[in-house]
Amino acid sequence: MAAVEVHQFAQCITCHAWSADRSMIAFCPNNNEVHIYRLSQEKWEKVHVLQKHDQIVCGIDWSARSNRIVTASHDRNSYVWNQEGSEWVPTLVILRLNRAALCVQWSPKENKFAVGSGAKTVCICYYEQDNNWWVSKLIRKRHDSSVTSVAWHPNNILLATTSTDGKCRVFSTFIKGVDTRDSKAGSVSDSKFGEQIVQLDLSFSWAFGVKWSPSGNTLAYVGHNSMIYFVDDVGPSPLAQNVAFRDLPLRDVLFVSEKMVIGVGFDCNPMVFAADERGIWSFIRFLGERKSTLSGSRYGSQFSEAFGKLYGQSKLGVNNDGIEASRSRGGVHENYINCIVSLTESASSRKMRFSTSGLDGKVVVWDLENQEDLSGYL
Numbered sequence: 259m260a261a262v263e264v265h266q267f268a269q270c271i272t273c274h275a276w277s278a279d280r281s282m283i284a285f286c287p288n289n290n291e292v293h294i295y296r297l298s299q300e301k302w303e304k305v306h307v308l309q310k311h312d313q314i315v316c317g318i319d320w321s322a323r324s325n326r327i328v329t330a331s332h333d334r335n336s337y338v339w340n341q342e343g344s345e346w347v348p349t350l351v352i353l354r355l356n357r358a359a360l361c362v363q364w365s366p367k368e369n370k371f372a373v374g375s376g377a378k379t380v381c382i383c384y385y386e387q388d389n390n391w392w393v394s395k396l397i398r399k400r401h402d403s404s405v406t407s408v409a410w411h412p413n414n415i416l417l418a419t420t421s422t423d424g425k426c427r428v429f430s431t432f433i434k435g436v437d438t439r440d441s442k443a444g445s446v447s448d449s450k451f452g453e454q455i456v457q458l459d460l461s462f463s464w465a466f467g468v469k470w471s472p473s474g475n476t477l478a479y480v481g482h483n484s485m486i487y488f489v490d491d492v493g494p495s496p497l498a499q500n501v502a503f504r505d506l507p508l509r510d511v512l513f514v515s516e517k518m519v520i521g522v523g524f525d526c527n528p529m530v531f532a533a534d535e536r537g538i539w540s541f542i543r544f545l546g547e548r549k550s551t552l553s554g555s556r557y558g559s560q561f562s563e564a565f566g567k568l569y570g571q572s573k574l575g576v577n578n579d580g581i582e583a584s585r586s587r588g589g590v591h592e593n594y595i596n597c598i599v600s601l602t603e604s605a606s607s608r609k610m611r612f613s614t615s616g617l618d619g620k621v622v623v624w625d626l627e628n629q630e631d632l633s634g635y636l
Contacts, residue, residue, distance in 0.1 A: 263623035317362035330359035374405030420465035467510035546589030
């Protein structure tokens, strides 16, 4: 089985992030705190509790090089935490939001981070040395609803967003004095801050979980209609594909290579999508094992039999005929998976190991090394 480690840290986990050497993990146990655990003598022990937010922390990212933690919360605030001695000290971030912050991510060079919000705006934050705080420039009037996820392109300038208006957008985040003009980035480095590069209207439902491939040539995001979308040649004339699946919707995705994507969500079991030699994407299989149960039970009356079929259909995935044997959702995870994080240090290399967390309070580490049927896509 691909799951190599299972850790029950809490009753419920909202999001999580790892330190650069993977010896520490930070997560939110579905409240206004961030707990940091350290691996010591093969045991995880709590070493810090970050307490600054007033409401649920919905986004955490831990920078690999600078060892800084950024958090975002429904209280409309964000903090950057720096380790000074044995303590984590918060630094103020000026977001200027009137709605909840929903997601956050460091840029590849770690000189900026992006915060998506329920105010239909995206905050691009950078550090001001003179005032010792993080200030933000806002991308306004581009989204028609809440920004659910953000993803940085490897060039540190382009930012992809998804929203509950069903659209995926790509913006330029070039900030004079923070970013430098790079000839390798082409015309992207010449674009102005907040300029919309492309808007993708592929989904007719809420959109979530946008990610770039390691090379930045492919973009993937998911819709709440049980579909996943792949976009190549992001620009004026993008090439788009969509893959529909019969299972419950996904919430987040991760490129493990240029040809393979792992999706996680309400089905409680990571799903593997891959592209063939023609570049056509398709669903391959579930990554975790499923536990099968007997088909719908027989009851003593027509009413109870119908109720049993309906209950199995909504909870266990039985189709309308009741022909297919019902199956319990998930395998290792017992509830909705809301976060997937790479455990590979280099953004350009294959992500053979990654972790997932969910509402069951588990953090599961997955390894694709011995998955022989998937080796052709890695």
